[in-house]
Amino acid sequence: MHAQTRKQSRWSFWRFVRWGLFLMAMVFVLPVLVWFIANRFDESPTQEALDYAAESPRQVADADNAWLLLAGIGAAAGEDPLVFGRRRVDRVVARSHESPMPPPDAAEVALFVDPVPKVGPDIEIDGVGELCPSRDVDCIAWARENTGMLERLRAANSLRLTRWQTALTLPDWQALYPPLLDGPVQDPSVATLYLNLLALELSQTLPFMPPNGVVIESTEPTTLEKLAQTVVFWRRVQVSPQDLISTLVAGRQIEDAQRIADNWLSMRIESVGRVKKQRLIKFWRRPAGPPNGVKRCATNSVVFSQPCVIRHWGLGARCGNVLMEPRSKDV
Amino acid sequence: MNAAYAPQATLNLHARHYRIIEDLLEADPRRIEAAHQEVSPVFEETFVAFGDPGRLVGQLAHNFAGRILAQIAVPAFDWGRRLHDQEALRRMIVLKREAKEHQIAPEGMDAFLSQQPEDLRNPFTGEPFGWSAETYEIHFVPSAANYWKRETLIVVY
Numbered sequence: 482m483h484a485q486t487r488k489q490s491r492w493s494f495w496r497f498v499r500w501g502l503f504l505m506a507m508v509f510v511l512p513v514l515v516w517f518i519a520n521r522f523d524e525s526p527t528q529e530a531l532d533y534a535a536e537s538p539r540q541v542a543d544a545d546n547a548w549l550l551l552a553g554i555g556a557a558a559g560e561d562p563l564v565f566g567r568r569r570v571d572r573v574v575a576r577s578h579e580s581p582m583p584p585p586d587a588a589e590v591a592l593f594v595d596p597v598p599k600v601g602p603d604i605e606i607d608g609v610g611e612l613c614p615s616r617d618v619d620c621i622a623w624a625r626e627n628t629g630m631l632e633r634l635r636a637a638n639s640l641r642l643t644r645w646q647t648a649l650t651l652p653d654w655q656a657l658y659p660p661l662l663d664g665p666v667q668d669p670s671v672a673t674l675y676l677n678l679l680a681l682e683l684s685q686t687l688p689f690m691p692p693n694g695v696v697i698e699s700t701e702p703t704t705l706e707k708l709a710q711t712v713v714f715w716r717r718v719q720v721s722p723q724d725l726i727s728t729l730v731a732g733r734q735i736e737d738a739q740r741i742a743d744n745w746l747s748m749r750i751e752s753v754g755r756v757k758k759q760r761l762i763k764f765w766r767r768p769a770g771p772p773n774g775v776k777r778c779a780t781n782s783v784v785f786s787q788p789c790v791i792r793h794w795g796l797g798a799r800c801g802n803v804l805m806e807p808r809s810k811d812v
Numbered sequence: 813m814n815a816a817y818a819p820q821a822t823l824n825l826h827a828r829h830y831r832i833i834e835d836l837l838e839a840d841p842r843r844i845e846a847a848h849q850e851v852s853p854v855f856e857e858t859f860v861a862f863g864d865p866g867r868l869v870g871q872l873a874h875n876f877a878g879r880i881l882a883q884i885a886v887p888a889f890d891w892g893r894r895l896h897d898q899e900a901l902r903r904m905i906v907l908k909r910e911a912k913e914h915q916i917a918p919e920g921m922d923a924f925l926s927q928q929p930e931d932l933r934n935p936f937t938g939e940p941f942g943w944s945a946e947t948y949e950i951h952f953v954p955s956a957a958n959y960w961k962r963e964t965l966i967v968v969y
Contacts, residue, residue, distance in 0.1 A: 516815075519874050523818040529827035530820070616960075719895075729891060732898050743905045743967060746912065 539722070541655040543567055547648040547714070548656050548727070551667060554644050555595025562644050569593065569665065570657045577659040584663065593665060600637035601670065602630060612670075612677045615737045621744040624677060625684035635678055638671065642678070645671045649714045656724040669730050672711070673737065679708050680741045705745070712738045822878030825858060829886050837892040841935045844893070844955070859883050893955040896935050897965065903932050904941055904950045904967040911969065918948050918969060925950070 526534070543549055543563050553566025572589050576582060585593075604610035607630035613620040624631055635642065658664050682704040712735055719731040832851045839847040860879055861867035871879055907928065916924045925940040933940055934952060942951045942964075949966040957963060 516873060520815050520818060524821040524824055526820055527824045527827060529831050530823045533827050533830070534823070616962075725887070725891065729894075732895055736898050736901060739902055739905055743908065746905070746909055747968065 539655070541653045545651055545653040546655050546657075547651040547718075548654045548667065550644060550648040550651060551669065551671070552657070552665075554641050554648075554671060555597045555599065557596035558640060560596075573661070573664055574657075574659055577661055577664075582661070597640050599641065599668070599670060600634060602634065606630075607633070612673050613680065615740045619744045619747070620677065620680040620737075620741050621684045621748065624681035628681060628684075631677055631681045634674055638674060641671050642675060645675055649710055652717075654718040654721070654723065654727060656727055667726070667730075669734070672730075672734055676708075676711065676734070676737050676741060679704055679711075679738075680744070683708075683741070683745050705742075708738050708742060816875065816877040817881075818875040818878055821875040822882055825879065825882035826885060828854070828858065829882060833887065836890065839892075841896045841955075842938055844896070844936065848890075855886070889959075890956070894959050897952075897954040897956050897960065900935050900941075900952045900954070901965055901967070903935070904952060904965070907932055907941065907950060908967050908969055918945065921945075921948075921950075921969065 546563070549566040549570070550562050551566070552569055553562035553564065556562040556565035569592055572592055576585065576589065602610050602612060607627070609627060609630060613623045613627075656667065658667070686704070715731040715734045715738075718727055719735065723731070832854055836844070836847055836851060858879070860871060860876075860883060907925065910932075911921060911924055914924075921943045922945075925943055928940060930938065936955060943949070944951060944966075947966075948969040950969060951964045951966045953963065954960045954965050
């Protein structure tokens, strides 16, 4: 009897332990199991997602793409900067397709060393370490004061500047580097230098202007037309679907050009009435399309490209904010 | 598929966010503040509710990683405001040119600015641009003050 009771209580003990373990397992494991199973089920695509997914990036031919020329603007003399830029893009894109994505190898690092390097302001040589701070000073006056530096930069960057002038004639702009945290970033400093040199040219015409402003028909219109050409170029970039960086760069370049035009107006206003207005109209024309040129630029196929989200886990912001493919319906 | 990541649910969230951003970017600048007010609850609803444990548990249950990805893909700043400000700057320079062409004296600038059509006024308010008779400046309070790092944008007449 006594032995039987002991046997029963031992059985009760083990039964209690078994149930206890089972309940504990249920308390901890069941929610995880439910959570895991719940996440095995996905939603159906919403109409909005279907709309975005149906859009494909517009295709810009290399020969039309000023962005690509800028990417290869440091190509060796004699080499086509568009071809050089394409090689860089292909290299980075190929690496971005590897999983896991490796860091840039020596060949890629070498590819991103410009055979014709950028030469910028040097505070030790020039006494100033930057180009005209257009929001703070009159760039035409500033250019006149820093003629020596600007002429040095013009000579040192002559090939790059010539190429940039070619880029300004190209009809389109499309960023092609994939969205990578360690990816290359486009450097638009040649565009800023170009504007500074236009300010310098305008400053050089001013001392020779007679009070009646007749001289404006000689050299100034050419410079002003170049200035207008840059505004037209960047406005074209701004109103077409672009990545955010391009949109912001375009906005800043337009602003700088307009500020230079404003500086010129301040000095030459007595002759404005004599300026052939059609030559200057591009400065003042309201941007084509909505005033906010970034219409629809926030949306793009990269954001809605699943591989982007999955492969660059944690880089959602990069995919969404920085490098955005355009939407075809805006072309 | 990751245990906390549902791809299509994430893309759905992306789409929802970006539709809102599009609407904000396309909003008339005169009602941009109202537009922000309108979309704010939508973002509140979809963003991870770290401050609300009850909602956070619900969000943890499904596609939590995807929710975070969709959230951090929302641009951290409204660059549309910056472009509206740049448009205002363009308008002020145009006004300067017009005023100079018509030989408007500084004393007459207030009246000159008041007579301007809609597309040469402050894009956010529809009011004429400000004029400072002391400094001969056309001025405007930018919307993206953090970007400009100044309280007013000016064009010296």
